[in-house]
Structure formats: structure tokens, C-alpha cells
Amino acid sequence: MYPVNLILDEKACVVVGGGEVAYRKIEGLLSAAAAVTVIAPDITEKLFSMYEKGLFAWVKKSYEDGDIKGFFLAVCATDDEEINRRVAAEAKKEGILINVVDRLSLCDFAMPAVIRRGDLLVTSSTNGKSPAMAREIRRELEKFLDAGYAPFIEIMAGLRKEAMTVIPTFREREEFWRSTLDENILKMVREGKLGEAEDKIRNAISSFGPQS
Numbered sequence: 001m002y003p004v005n006l007i008l009d010e011k012a013c014v015v016v017g018g019g020e021v022a023y024r025k026i027e028g029l030l031s032a033a034a035a036v037t038v039i040a041p042d043i044t045e046k047l048f049s050m051y052e053k054g055l056f057a058w059v060k061k062s063y064e065d066g067d068i069k070g071f072f073l074a075v076c077a078t079d080d081e082e083i084n085r086r087v088a089a090e091a092k093k094e095g096i097l098i099n100v101v102d103r104l105s106l107c108d109f110a111m112p113a114v115i116r117r118g119d120l121l122v123t124s125s126t127n128g129k130s131p132a133m134a135r136e137i138r139r140e141l142e143k144f145l146d147a148g149y150a151p152f153i154e155i156m157a158g159l160r161k162e163a164m165t166v167i168p169t170f171r172e173r174e175e176f177w178r179s180t181l182d183e184n185i186l187k188m189v190r191e192g193k194l195g196e197a198e199d200k201i202r203n204a205i206s207s208f209g210p211q212s
């Protein structure tokens, strides 16, 4: 498996099926800001209330060949083996990225277990060997990934820009960040001392120079 983070902003993605598993996949796609269409004759209550809020489009029908044409990515989450196989075949023919929820052999990509903290994304997968284990590892890692990381990444985006104006070369910036952004900073973030961590880095940027 080769890890990539797909950029889905507003890209047309389709989910075939509207059960509990489809719900999990739809939530993931919406978290990535995809434009989601669901094709299914019926959907769960939870999904229906999301549909009523306008979170995705719903084509209320059973899948037929041709239904996923034009989509960038497709997820097939029905309980019908024959439909899963046909959706995968259409995706292959049309060159659409496909995930069939319980059939790695029909997939172009598999879903990992996901932790999001703002723009921080941490994922866990087992090459399909044990999804339950991917889930448990995700739950374990969640304990260490503090909510403070999300606002601090926003702060870091600003500090990074400042460093670019002060520290001239890529090589020096690389060296700078590797020595400045250490475990003490991460500890401050975990303790909620975001301002203190920011000041420490800003001081290091302003004192950067041949003499330092």
C-alpha cells in the first residue's frame, strides 16, 4: 500500500449504498469537503437527517450500470455482492478510483482509521489484515493527540511564513525547524501553553543570524 492524502475539495464523489457502513464512509468524505452523491433505494435515519440538512445529494434508486459515470471517486457499500462487483467493473472501465468496502481485491484504495485535529491527520491501517486492529490503534493514538495541536498548527503556519522571510535558504530553514521544534514545544502545546510555545519560536526566528 502506498499512502497518499487525496485532495477532494468539492470533487464529485459517489457512495453506492446507504447503510451503517456507507454512513462511516460518507462522514469521512464530507470531512474532506467532497461533494457527495449517494445512490441507494433507502438510507438509514441518521443519513436521512443529514440529507435533509443538504449535506449530500441522494439519488433514490438501485444502482444500474452507468450511474457512477463522471465521478472522481466511488465507494461501494451495499450488502449485495453482485452489485459490488458491477460497480467495481464500471469504475475500472471509466477510470474512477474505487473502494468496495469488504473487498480489498476490488479496491484501488482502502480506508484507514482516521484521527483529525484540525488540519492534522493521523491514520492507521493494516493492509486489510485486521480492520479491528486499525481501529484499536486509532483509539490508542487518540489518547496522545491533544486537541491543542489543531490551533497550534494554525499558529505554526504563520510562524513558518515569518521564518521564510528571515531565514534565507531551504537548508537553513530545515536545520532551524529541526532544532527549534522539539519535544519541549510539543509538551507546552499539550499543557495548553500555546502562547508560550509561540513566543519561544518567534524569539528563535528573530535571533536567527550568523552570530546565533
Ligand SMILES: C[C@@]1(CC(=O)O)C2=NC(=C\c3[nH]c(c(CCC(=O)O)c3CC(=O)O)Cc3[nH]c(c(CC(=O)O)c3CCC(=O)O)/C=C3\N/C(=C\2)[C@@H](CCC(=O)O)[C@]3(C)CC(=O)O)/[C@H]1CCC(=O)O
Residues within 6 Å of the ligand: 024, 025, 028, 099, 100, 101, 102, 103, 104, 109, 110, 111, 112, 113, 114, 124, 125, 126, 127, 128, 129, 130, 131, 132, 133, 134, 135, 138
Ligand atoms: C479502518 C476502517 C475505516 C473505515 O471503514 O472507514 C476499516 N474498517 C473499519 C472497521 C471494521 N471493519 C470490519 C470490522 C469488524 C471486525 C473485523 O472484521 O476486523 C471493523 C471493526 C469495527 O467496526 O469494530 C469488517 C471488515 N472490514 C473489511 C472486511 C473485509 C475483509 O477483511 O475481507 C471486513 C469483514 C467483513 C465481514 O466479516 O463480513 C475490509 C476493510 N476495512 C477497512 C477499513 C479496509 C482495510 C483497513 C486496514 O488496512 O486495516 C478494508 C480492506 C476495505 C475498506 O473498507 O476500505 C474501520 C475502522 C474505523 C475506526 O473505527 O476508526
Ligand SMILES: NC(=O)c1ccc[n+]([C@@H]2O[C@H](COP(=O)([O-])OP(=O)(O)OC[C@H]3O[C@@H](n4cnc5c(N)ncnc54)[C@H](O)[C@@H]3O)[C@@H](O)[C@H]2O)c1
Residues within 6 Å of the ligand: 016, 017, 018, 019, 020, 021, 022, 039, 040, 041, 042, 043, 044, 061, 062, 063, 077, 078, 079, 080, 083, 101, 102, 131
Ligand atoms: N469494510 C467494513 O468496514 C465493513 C464492516 C462491516 C460490514 N461490512 C460489509 O459492508 C456491507 C454493508 O454493510 P451495512 O451494515 O452498511 O449494510 P446495510 O444492510 O445497513 O446497508 C446496505 C445498503 O445497501 C443498499 N443497497 C442494497 N442494494 C443496492 C443496490 N442495488 N443499489 C444501491 N444500494 C443498494 C441498501 O439500500 C442499504 O442502504 C455488508 O456487505 C457488510 O458485510 C464492511
